[in-house]
Amino acid sequence: MVISDAKPGLTRAIAVALSESFSPQLLSQYFTRKKLLQKLESYGNGASINALLDSMRASSPTRRASSDAEHDQDSWTLRHPSALSMFEEIMNDSKGKQIVVFLDYDGTLSPIVEDPDRAFMTSEMREAVRDVARFFPTAIVSGRCRAKVYNFVKLSELYYAGSHGMDIKGPAKGHRKGNQTVLCQPARKFLPMIDEVYKRLTERIEHIPGAKVENNKFCLSVHYRCVEEKRWGELADQVKSVIKDYQQLRLSQGRKVLEIRPTIKWDKGNALEFLLESLGYAETDDVFPVYIGDDRTDEDAFKVLRNRGQGVGILVSKSPKETNAWYTLKEPSEVMQFLKGLVEWKKRGCPY
Numbered sequence: 001m002v003i004s005d006a007k008p009g010l011t012r013a014i015a016v017a018l019s020e021s022f023s024p025q026l027l028s029q030y031f032t033r034k035k036l037l038q039k040l041e042s043y044g045n046g047a048s049i050n051a052l053l054d055s056m057r058a059s060s061p062t063r064r065a066s067s068d069a070e071h072d073q074d075s076w077t078l079r080h081p082s083a084l085s086m087f088e089e090i091m092n093d094s095k096g097k098q099i100v101v102f103l104d105y106d107g108t109l110s111p112i113v114e115d116p117d118r119a120f121m122t123s124e125m126r127e128a129v130r131d132v133a134r135f136f137p138t139a140i141v142s143g144r145c146r147a148k149v150y151n152f153v154k155l156s157e158l159y160y161a162g163s164h165g166m167d168i169k170g171p172a173k174g175h176r177k178g179n180q181t182v183l184c185q186p187a188r189k190f191l192p193m194i195d196e197v198y199k200r201l202t203e204r205i206e207h208i209p210g211a212k213v214e215n216n217k218f219c220l221s222v223h224y225r226c227v228e229e230k231r232w233g234e235l236a237d238q239v240k241s242v243i244k245d246y247q248q249l250r251l252s253q254g255r256k257v258l259e260i261r262p263t264i265k266w267d268k269g270n271a272l273e274f275l276l277e278s279l280g281y282a283e284t285d286d287v288f289p290v291y292i293g294d295d296r297t298d299e300d301a302f303k304v305l306r307n308r309g310q311g312v313g314i315l316v317s318k319s320p321k322e323t324n325a326w327y328t329l330k331e332p333s334e335v336m337q338f339l340k341g342l343v344e345w346k347k348r349g350c351p352y
């Protein structure tokens, strides 16, 4: 399994070495977490309270002994090397192709903070994204509603895919090529249902300190980062009791957040494909998508890139995680470094 996961470029010998360096404990931890999270997703909104609670806990793994943790970290880094240390190899792979940049927002462009309304990106990061967009088509792909993520990023020259890709819009007039506005909202008919569930959920959880429902237009986020762990069960209970009445909604899990969205088959991976198509790169090998994200929902986009055999997926994470990305960056400051590197490379005239 480890071998077939390896980026074509990594030699078989390295892949074998990597697979051997995984501790059985780490593999079992990965599979247990993966199973719990997959179980939640396969249940739709019919997950039991226990399954829901297990999944909430699985997204917050307990600390491991430091020697185990170091070993796990080393083998994971070998398997998913830093996109900064592999920068030249990545650029070399993109030779002769059009780079298109896809950026998740929370945890990628902005640090994770307790209050979702205060997840600001720095002006230096904004400049870095602005510069990247001067040279490459660039899209923000976020779980947040499009208007909200736009208010954080404030760059009208970008494509925005909000609500986990269910609300896509092209750059404002003046920044786009030609007159056509790119617009895609495959979950429109769910708007009244999402609003209703937002109201019901807000009422049901208001007595739980720290709990918060965020209306992301075509989907909802139930935040529990600031809820005491002993009350997670109660929160899960309330969420379950509301969404059991809505068979067309499903639950998934993000970073200390339960995501509620329509059951339609549309995710960040579909958004990536839609945007590549809109940009005229549907049927070509001459494109090199670079997708950077930190969350489980970004895995759908990483999978699409693997299936297409194009570009690179880069996971933002400090600790080992099961992922379909090839490379990693530790935190938003490294994302910024990578973006600046892209611009520098382009200015140098793409020397590889």
Ligand SMILES: O=P(O)(O)OC[C@H]1O[C@H](O[C@H]2O[C@H](CO)[C@@H](O)[C@H](O)[C@H]2O)[C@H](O)[C@@H](O)[C@@H]1O
Pocket (backbone or CB within 6 Å): 104, 105, 106, 107, 111, 112, 113, 114, 115, 116, 117, 119, 141, 142, 143, 144, 214, 216, 221, 223, 225, 254, 255, 256, 257, 259, 295, 297
């Ligand atoms: O796809 P993304 O742009 O990564 O959005 C995913 C969710 O991000 C936000 O929540 C996360 O970041 C918050 C601020 O740092 C943090 O408080 C929370 O615990 C994280 O889950 C956003 O608030 C959600 O609506 C998005 O779905």
